[in-house]
Amino acid sequence: MRQATVTISREALQHNLNRVKQLAPDSKIVSMVKANAYGHGLENCLSALTQSDAFGVACLDEAIEIRQLGFNQLVTLIEGVFSEDEMQIAIDNKFECMLHHQQQLDWVRKYKNQYQAKGLKVWVKLNSGMNRLGFKVPEIIDIINTLKAEGFECVLAMHFANADADDHPMNEQQKQQFLQVREACAPVLSSCCNSAAIMKWPELHFDYVRPGIMLYGATPFDHRPVAELGLQPVMTFSAGIMALNKIHTGEKVGYGSTFVAQKDMEIAIVSIGYGDGYPRAYIEQNYVVVNGQTVPLVGRVSMDMMAIDVTGLNVTIDTPVELWGTQRLVDDVAKANGTIGYELLCRLSKRPTRQVI
Numbered sequence: 001m002r003q004a005t006v007t008i009s010r011e012a013l014q015h016n017l018n019r020v021k022q023l024a025p026d027s028k029i030v031s032m033v034k035a036n037a038y039g040h041g042l043e044n045c046l047s048a049l050t051q052s053d054a055f056g057v058a059c060l061d062e063a064i065e066i067r068q069l070g071f072n073q074l075v076t077l078i079e080g081v082f083s084e085d086e087m088q089i090a091i092d093n094k095f096e097c098m099l100h101h102q103q104q105l106d107w108v109r110k111y112k113n114q115y116q117a118k119g120l121k122v123w124v125k126l127n128s129g130m131n132r133l134g135f136k137v138p139e140i141i142d143i144i145n146t147l148k149a150e151g152f153e154c155v156l157a158m159h160f161a162n163a164d165a166d167d168h169p170m171n172e173q174q175k176q177q178f179l180q181v182r183e184a185c186a187p188v189l190s191s192c193c194n195s196a197a198i199m200k201w202p203e204l205h206f207d208y209v210r211p212g213i214m215l216y217g218a219t220p221f222d223h224r225p226v227a228e229l230g231l232q233p234v235m236t237f238s239a240g241i242m243a244l245n246k247i248h249t250g251e252k253v254g255y256g257s258t259f260v261a262q263k264d265m266e267i268a269i270v271s272i273g274y275g276d277g278y279p280r281a282y283i284e285q286n287y288v289v290v291n292g293q294t295v296p297l298v299g300r301v302s303m304d305m306m307a308i309d310v311t312g313l314n315v316t317i318d319t320p321v322e323l324w325g326t327q328r329l330v331d332d333v334a335k336a337n338g339t340i341g342y343e344l345l346c347r348l349s350k351r352p353t354r355q356v357i
């Protein structure tokens with residue numbers, strides 16, 4: 001059987017959730033499980049995250065999947081509903097909605113009695129400079145105060161554009177705007193921390209924190225590895241050796257014949273490619289782990305396989321290869337490929353088999 005496996009560690013997930021609790025003991029936790037739990041598989045992850053106060057998703061379909069899997073926790077639609085007909089479904093299923101544009105305000109008001117009868121809060125998004133979603137100051141102050149007067153329980157919400165960066169001037173600007181609105185709408189429930197902000201700004205944890213990447217044991221930061229953050233990688237992506245070739249100096253490997261052997265070598269072909277979600281374009285030297293040793297990739301990654309240099313190593317057909325996991329961090333593979341761990345995790349394809357340990 002072709003070896004291409006994604007293994008999810010429930011223990012690591014629980015460890016990381018506990019780490020969030022340790023960092024933000026007084027806040028409720030909205031565990032972000034959008035994009036199929038950051039590529040880890042919703043079903044695999046929810047049961048390890050039941051100690052969360054709510055789950056955060058990007059759209060109604062993702063929220064419905066949570067219910068279909070039998071989980072009754074509160075769900076927050078962090079982008080709200082996309083059309084009026086979704087509002088009724090959201091209410092029926094007890095999904096709390098983010099409001100970030102006027103139409104969403106109109107829809108929630110139209111369904112006000114039902115919405116409030118279910119005890120659902122409205123999350124109102126501040127656009128404090130990221131300029132993706134939300135209402136700006138001072139409009140948002142008026143919106144929240146009016147919603148409160150209409151009987152809605154509101155959560156003031158905001159998302160940092162640069163929480164991962166150390167000294168970005170936008171951080172202070174966004175913080176100040178958030179605090180200003182919070183004060184002008186007091187008392188109001190508040191939420192502005194993603195993973196990086198949870199780890200950096202305890203004074204901003206407030207009522208709800210919204211951890212994503214840290215739950216999965218990858219880092220939001222460029223220069224702070226997961227071990228330093230007290231997190232454990234949840235996913236191990238592995239494959240096996242499917243062919244071994246001895247090549248001579250001057251021989252080439254793979255599409256485009258980009259790799260030319262500078263010495264006699266032994267090349268192993270590994271059963272994984274970009275069709276599984278492994279990135280094709282490595283711009284720096286990239287590695288996998290075989291028998292506990294880092295081993296460089298050679299030539300281009302193709303759809304179903306890649307080549308690695310196993311010269312002098314004791315390997316055979318079926319020897320396991322870790323593409324990323326506890327020995328080779330997804331963050332490091334991402335860096336070698338000019339991207340971020342988030343992207344590599346989310347874009348895994350359906351093909352690798354999934355298992356939970």
Ligand SMILES: Cc1ncc(COP(=O)(O)O)c(C=O)c1O
Pocket residue numbers: 032078159193194195196210211212213214220
């Ligand atoms: C609104 C919102 N909150 C929280 C998060 C979680 O962010 P992170 O994965 O960096 O913790 C996201 C992720 O994109 C988000 O969009």
